[in-house]
Amino acid sequence: MYSEVMTTSERLIESTRELLWERGFTGTSPKAILQRAGVGQGSMYHHFAGKSDLALAAIRRTAQTMRATAETALSGEGGAYDRVRAYLLRERDVLRGCPVGRLTMDPDVIADPALRQPVFETLDWLRGRIAGILREGLEQGEFDAELDPDGTAAAVVATVQGGYVLARAAESPAPFDTAVHGVLALLTARTTRTPHGA
Amino acid sequence: MYSEVMTTSERLIESTRELLWERGFTGTSPKAILQRAGVGQGSMYHHFAGKSDLALAAIRRTAQTMRATAETALSGEGGAYDRVRAYLLRERDVLRGCPVGRLTMDPDVIADPALRQPVFETLDWLRGRIAGILREGLEQGEFDAELDPDGTAAAVVATVQGGYVLARAAESPAPFDTAVHGVLALLTARTTRTPHGA
């Protein structure tokens, strides 16, 4: 199921990452993890203390991956508007939802400080990163002075996270795309130049 | 635990509503439902076909309640901007999240058309209702002509849903409030008059 050169530990982490994305922490059993990884029960308890410990390794890696993906869009070409636009419009497997954000609906994740921390840090970093870009644009005169960088950044991130909710409810990516274009169009009203795609 | 005059069936639905909100469908066991309702196992299987059937009754009622609450804010005093603002800023138990939206992260809910339907219908109605209000405001000249009612409505609903995600990750209502004020401030840029709270 995984590359031949992948270690047992790696296979366990990868299968856990997939299952956490699909079914969350509560909905993922050690048995399901082992079957997908193609290893026996003993291997899991040799490499990890238990389900939570393995989940922590998986969540940390997923958080790191998400951060890298977002950074690619946010550090791309163009001004502040263009980079936020690139983040909002980047390709996504919308119906799968956000592998980090979905964990916030898992009470067992939120109740465990160790599991919650990478989730919080990732979303908090994302908000701060976008706010910083918007502040930059503000200083460059790209937006009018009324733009609130923190509020706008939070709205942008929330629109993406909530867009997943709407899309999964509808079993269609359409509401996600509508929401993301909607928030982008609102941001356009705060730009001083005619932005790309407006 | 519940009112003396509440029927057994009512007690079961209410305890299921609470548990679905707190722990989702996968995370809620019949046993937990029965204990909270204070009834025996036989009663549940007498009144309902099983866990899914009871969850369906609970979800339908929660969906109806959410719709009524939203409608109260959206049909209040003032123009389109004021009513959308009232919806966004209404009091919420932010850290509990949305009892309807959280179900979209439950794979067993999304996989069952009967359970998914009320979730979809509620969020779809909300988007349509807000879009209609914005179109009204557009016709009244309350917004400039560039405002996209459908995109803005989707962004508003998504911001609320995503705001819950950010708040739960942070274990603080602050990011929710920031996001909601952020999207409202963006909407302000599309108004033709000086709106309330701008």
Place this chain on the structure above:
DNA sequence: GTCTATATGATGATAGAC
């Protein structure tokens, strides 16, 4: 390191007494 028992409690549902 990895595997296969084995153990204990939870899950989701049924049977049948009252």
Place this chain on the structure above:
DNA sequence: GTCTATCATCATATAGAC
């Protein structure tokens, strides 16, 4: 209608062979 068995299966973890 409601209750208490009872049931097969699953969840999570441990023990110990190889």
